Amino acid sequence: RAFLAVHLNEGRLARDESLDNLMEALSKHLRPSQSDKAESAPVMERARDFLHVLMATDVSLDELASYTGIDRFRLTRQFKRTYGQTPHAYLIRLRLRAARALLAAGKPAAEVAAEVGFSDQSHMGVWFRRAYRLTPAAYQRLCTNLTD
Structure with a gap:
């Protein structure tokens, strides 16, 4: 999926998520799994609101992470846990x-x-x-x- 997202010129958010999924899958072989501490609801609401405001732009996962103040890997996991889908699917x-x-x-x-x-x-x-x-x-x- 990461290869196709990069080479088929998907939106930046789709590319970022695909690459993150690849990195997460590969990183499981390098270190033991660490549990995420759940982010507060207001942080996930900020992420969701950011997507609503910038719906018509090519938002990147880095921009979304920077806006919320958490790293993109935790953001993706917590967003999916909170809203049942990744930021790209939500967008x-x-x-x-x-x-x-x-x-x-x-x-x-x-x-x-x-x-x-x-x-x-x-x-x-x-x-x-x-x-x-x-x-x-x-x-x-x-x-x-x-x-x-």
Whole structure:
């Protein structure tokens, strides 16, 4: 996954998480496992709020860690423990939710993709189909094709 994330030019957060997962898997062979002390809820809320504010930008895990004041490895583990998904997965879901609202309002898919932070319309389409099993255009038709 790390190789593909780097070589397929995924977003910075996706690349960072993939590389961190690789490092964590490799580091288990170098030292005994250490338990994490749970971070306080306010720190994880800060991380979540940071993603909400910067949803449309290419956020890196280092930026998120710097903002919260904890290292990126602990941040990823604690975020996943708190919200049930990694920061990157959370960001994608956040973008998809915003995209759904904009598409339902009748905005063109290309504008929606740029506004919510996907690199282009095609990238949004890939994630949209993966999450909802519909293309953005099909979703938009379903939302706007209502009878009176």
